[in-house]
Amino acid sequence: MLVTFYLNNTQVSYDVRPDEYLSHTLRSHGIKSVKVGCNESTCGSCTLLVDDKPVMSCSVLTASIEGKHVTTVEGIQEEAAKIAYHFAEEGADQCGFCNAGYALVVYALKREIKNPTEEQIIDYIVGNLCRCSGLQSQLNAIKAYLKEE
Amino acid sequence: MKVNEYYRASSLEDAYQKLLASPKNAIIAGGLWMKKMGQSYETLIDLSNLGLDKIEDKKDEVVVGALATQRDFENSKVVSFLYAGAPAFAVREVMGVNFRNIATIGGSIMGRYPFSDVITGLLPYDVKLEFYPAQKMSLEEYLNYKGRLNAILVAVHIKKIEGKGYFKKVKTTALDFPIVNIAVAKVAGEYRVVVGARPMVAAKAYKAMEYLNNGAKDFTKAAELAVEELSFMDNKDASKEYRVDLAKVYVRRGLEEVSK
Ligand SMILES: Cc1cc2nc3c(=O)[nH]c(=O)nc-3n(C[C@H](O)[C@H](O)[C@H](O)COP(=O)(O)OP(=O)(O)OC[C@H]3O[C@@H](n4cnc5c(N)ncnc54)[C@H](O)[C@@H]3O)c2cc1C
Ligand code: FES
Ligand code: FES
Numbered sequence: 001m002l003v004t005f006y007l008n009n010t011q012v013s014y015d016v017r018p019d020e021y022l023s024h025t026l027r028s029h030g031i032k033s034v035k036v037g038c039n040e041s042t043c044g045s046c047t048l049l050v051d052d053k054p055v056m057s058c059s060v061l062t063a064s065i066e067g068k069h070v071t072t073v074e075g076i077q078e079e080a081a082k083i084a085y086h087f088a089e090e091g092a093d094q095c096g097f098c099n100a101g102y103a104l105v106v107y108a109l110k111r112e113i114k115n116p117t118e119e120q121i122i123d124y125i126v127g128n129l130c131r132c133s134g135l136q137s138q139l140n141a142i143k144a145y146l147k148e149e
Numbered sequence: 150m151k152v153n154e155y156y157r158a159s160s161l162e163d164a165y166q167k168l169l170a171s172p173k174n175a176i177i178a179g180g181l182w183m184k185k186m187g188q189s190y191e192t193l194i195d196l197s198n199l200g201l202d203k204i205e206d207k208k209d210e211v212v213v214g215a216l217a218t219q220r221d222f223e224n225s226k227v228v229s230f231l232y233a234g235a236p237a238f239a240v241r242e243v244m245g246v247n248f249r250n251i252a253t254i255g256g257s258i259m260g261r262y263p264f265s266d267v268i269t270g271l272l273p274y275d276v277k278l279e280f281y282p283a284q285k286m287s288l289e290e291y292l293n294y295k296g297r298l299n300a301i302l303v304a305v306h307i308k309k310i311e312g313k314g315y316f317k318k319v320k321t322t323a324l325d326f327p328i329v330n331i332a333v334a335k336v337a338g339e340y341r342v343v344v345g346a347r348p349m350v351a352a353k354a355y356k357a358m359e360y361l362n363n364g365a366k367d368f369t370k371a372a373e374l375a376v377e378e379l380s381f382m383d384n385k386d387a388s389k390e391y392r393v394d395l396a397k398v399y400v401r402r403g404l405e406e407v408s409k
Pocket of ligand 1: 041175180182184185243253256260267300324
């Protein structure tokens, strides 16, 4: 079936199976920044934004996003670079598998909640697991990024 | 999950006819549980063009569209005012934001999951389910309904009554299923006690409620009555005994909290 949506503000139409998940569709069209870790709606590494909201793309059927706006890390390059800088500064960056998902969720957090408390930050990122680090460094990096400007 | 056709319904009647057309057809909401179960379907019926994702503040009730996401629910101002925020808090205990932006309130209720935080969090209150074809039943009636209801959940009606609620999910890590969950409320002066994930779908502890609503004040005794009345079991997450001990403590604490 043909599904038309906006990928980083560019209209695309892909021929997909009715049971195909968005992470698969994007990766098979070369968007390899979308990482699939657990493929079981748990780890959050496949996180991207649909209509500005972070969702696990391994668990969203492509057929369901007709007409919607999908943002991957390629669509937020400038902000992603700032986030990456703070992650590197805090040593939150190890193998990098979780990074794209983190960048998108942190970007969404900044847009959705003004001046979040630590509890709100943790609640927002708890669905993004990192196998390499202890999450404290991520938290420090996110706080530093949110303080910018 | 294997699917042959993805169908966007143009009306509730259209969706219903498609649902009746084959036992291999099903409504899809967030699709998270359906993915986990991995069954094969002939047709998945998508209701997202039908405006069922709204949360409306009516005079004496809050009407939550079946397709409202868990995140819509917890973020809704009107919902956050209900019962000191206890139902919203219960929903916020499910996984992370990137999950709750997908999972729906309707899908969370229709599955009658034995672990559900959403159901436990709503059961103490006066909650009615609105189905298509036209039919209403309380959440409790639906939980006790035998067999599969071949109908479409349209909305969840939560009565606005003066009252205070408490919710506790015991879990091992932030993203885990509950070992047990407890919801306690005092609504219009009346105590309500619910325990879920025993690991069976939430149920009211009627004996404890009757004891308290007849004027008794011993919350420890009420918590004992609750665990005596409800059945608990072992599973890989916890033993029956551990669940009973946890439920006793948190029912008591909940009662203390809502009686303040
Ligand atoms: C990995 C994982 C972890 C989870 N952890 C928790 C947890 O800790 N606590 C908790 O409470 N929940 C948990 N859940 C359950 C989750 O919160 C949702 O309740 C569940 O995914 C169902 O919501 P959904 O929108 O995805 O429904 P779907 O998967 O789309 O649907 C579920 C069922 O309901 C039917 N259905 C959906 N909408 C309607 C409708 N409007 N009318 C008629 N039938 C309908 C579908 O046909 C299907 O049979 C977890 C789920 C997963 C996959
Ligand atoms: S890959 Fe999607 S949540 Fe893990
Ligand atoms: S840096 Fe390796 S998973 Fe996070």
